[in-house]
Amino acid sequence: MKPTDASSTGRLSRRDFFKGLGTTAVAAAAAQAESVAQELQKLNAEKVLGPGPVPVTLKVNGKTHRLELEPRVTLLDALRNHLGLTGPKEGCDRAACGACTVWLDGVAIYACQKLAIDAQGHEITTVEGLTPDGRLTPVQQAFVERDALQCGYCTPGFVMSVSALLRKKPKPTVDDVLHACAGNVCRCGTHPRVLEAALIAAGVRPVSMTRTEVISHV
């Protein structure tokens, strides 16, 4: 891997980067993450960065983090291995299992199939950031009540998918939940319980929904 080289091809050194941000933005960085992100985007635009580590600013669970990452680092890698947020899990690393599901500006995405550098300027939310005080959300509470997990590896991803759905559609149908969670897979087979938990959290459990009906849907 080549070291970061500021001299040629318009690549930025760390110093240039902070110079470029402008003193106002740097001073108010924590409070004004958005303007920092905007400036950063303008500054980074049309410049060739990397392949060595470059400054990357991520806003995760309301906090702004400045990292030095190679452009090839995925958002999942940045969250888990650089920011210590291990809620998002690595399953397939190929956009196929949902264990890594986080929110980008409030909608569910696979953190494994997004570059960290490409997530700049957006609000990232991991399962750790769903509640500020570490208490359980109604969705998480319903997962506990319905025992909607076994090993738990897929659970943060499911919680993020279900919670994203309920933000968009507070009273979902069974089909809505299945559609929203189709991109999350559970090797322990908790899908029917997850469906129940989602409906309970939304307060829409249909009376006619027996367990058999639930399973036949999945």
Add this chain to the structure above:
Amino acid sequence: MKPFEYATALTVESARQLAGANGHYLAGGNDLLGRLKDDITEASRLVNIKAIPGLNRIEPGPQTWRIGALVTIAQIEDHPEIRRVFPGLHQAAAEVGSQQIRNVATLGGNLAQHSRCWYYRHRDIQCLKKRGRICYALEGDNRYHALFTGNVCISPVVSNLAIALTALDATAVVWRDGQERRMTMAELYELAWDNPTAHHSLRPGDLLLRVEIPTVRPRSAYLQISDKHSFDWALVSCAAAARIENGRIHNARIALGCVSPVPHQVTAANQFLEGKNLDEATADQVADLLLAGAQPQEHNAYKIPMARALIRRTLLQLRG
């Protein structure tokens, strides 16, 4: 992933320049990052095109709708007017991958995605499509492969949106050599018919700007059958679009996906439909015309009856 450089383009022209000879445009990254992780594609540089203004808009119009190449598949799925005006496009979008994929995947990336042939996607296999010497699917496991091809490669086009847009007779607008170039959906893929290394007709540096969809076909439908009920590629897909007057069908177009390197259309089938009553007998005759000359491989002959069923269901859905 191997290391690469990264740049964010602010204009179409700078995207092209930044991409140079061995750079790749990065939209949602669902396809490209998967290929980079498996060393299917080499990239010295990724050029993020998502900051180019104007490419992320859905613009309705009385005669033509314009949908920008950066519009996400979720935006297409969730757009209430698209659901009403182009129901087939809505259905095709709703069946793409999962919610997480649709939230990031773009129209342009969906149309320009590479083959899903498992030999092509295998990091250790250098098949014809990767400029190797042979096609491994011909003698291997070809259950997901094509019934038609104009060359040796039997990897089919798998983009849901391509099939729906073909039935709707959309035009793809591409930035090539400093100007806009308009292509029919057939033209957008025709190179893959002849050339085993092609996935579509875009050349390196070509940038899809938008698709334009005429509103002359108010009825449209898209259906697919997959191994799994959800979050799965189609084994076969079918899209149809038309205008229906007094129970008779006009200006119809029908296309099949996952059976050919290009969206599979037969002019005679479209012509045959003109003025017909939409019933099962008509649908069966259309299926005969669409499937004439199909060349099943060892493991994919099931696609023929599956396509027949889908043609019937899709056409009958046009009745509303």
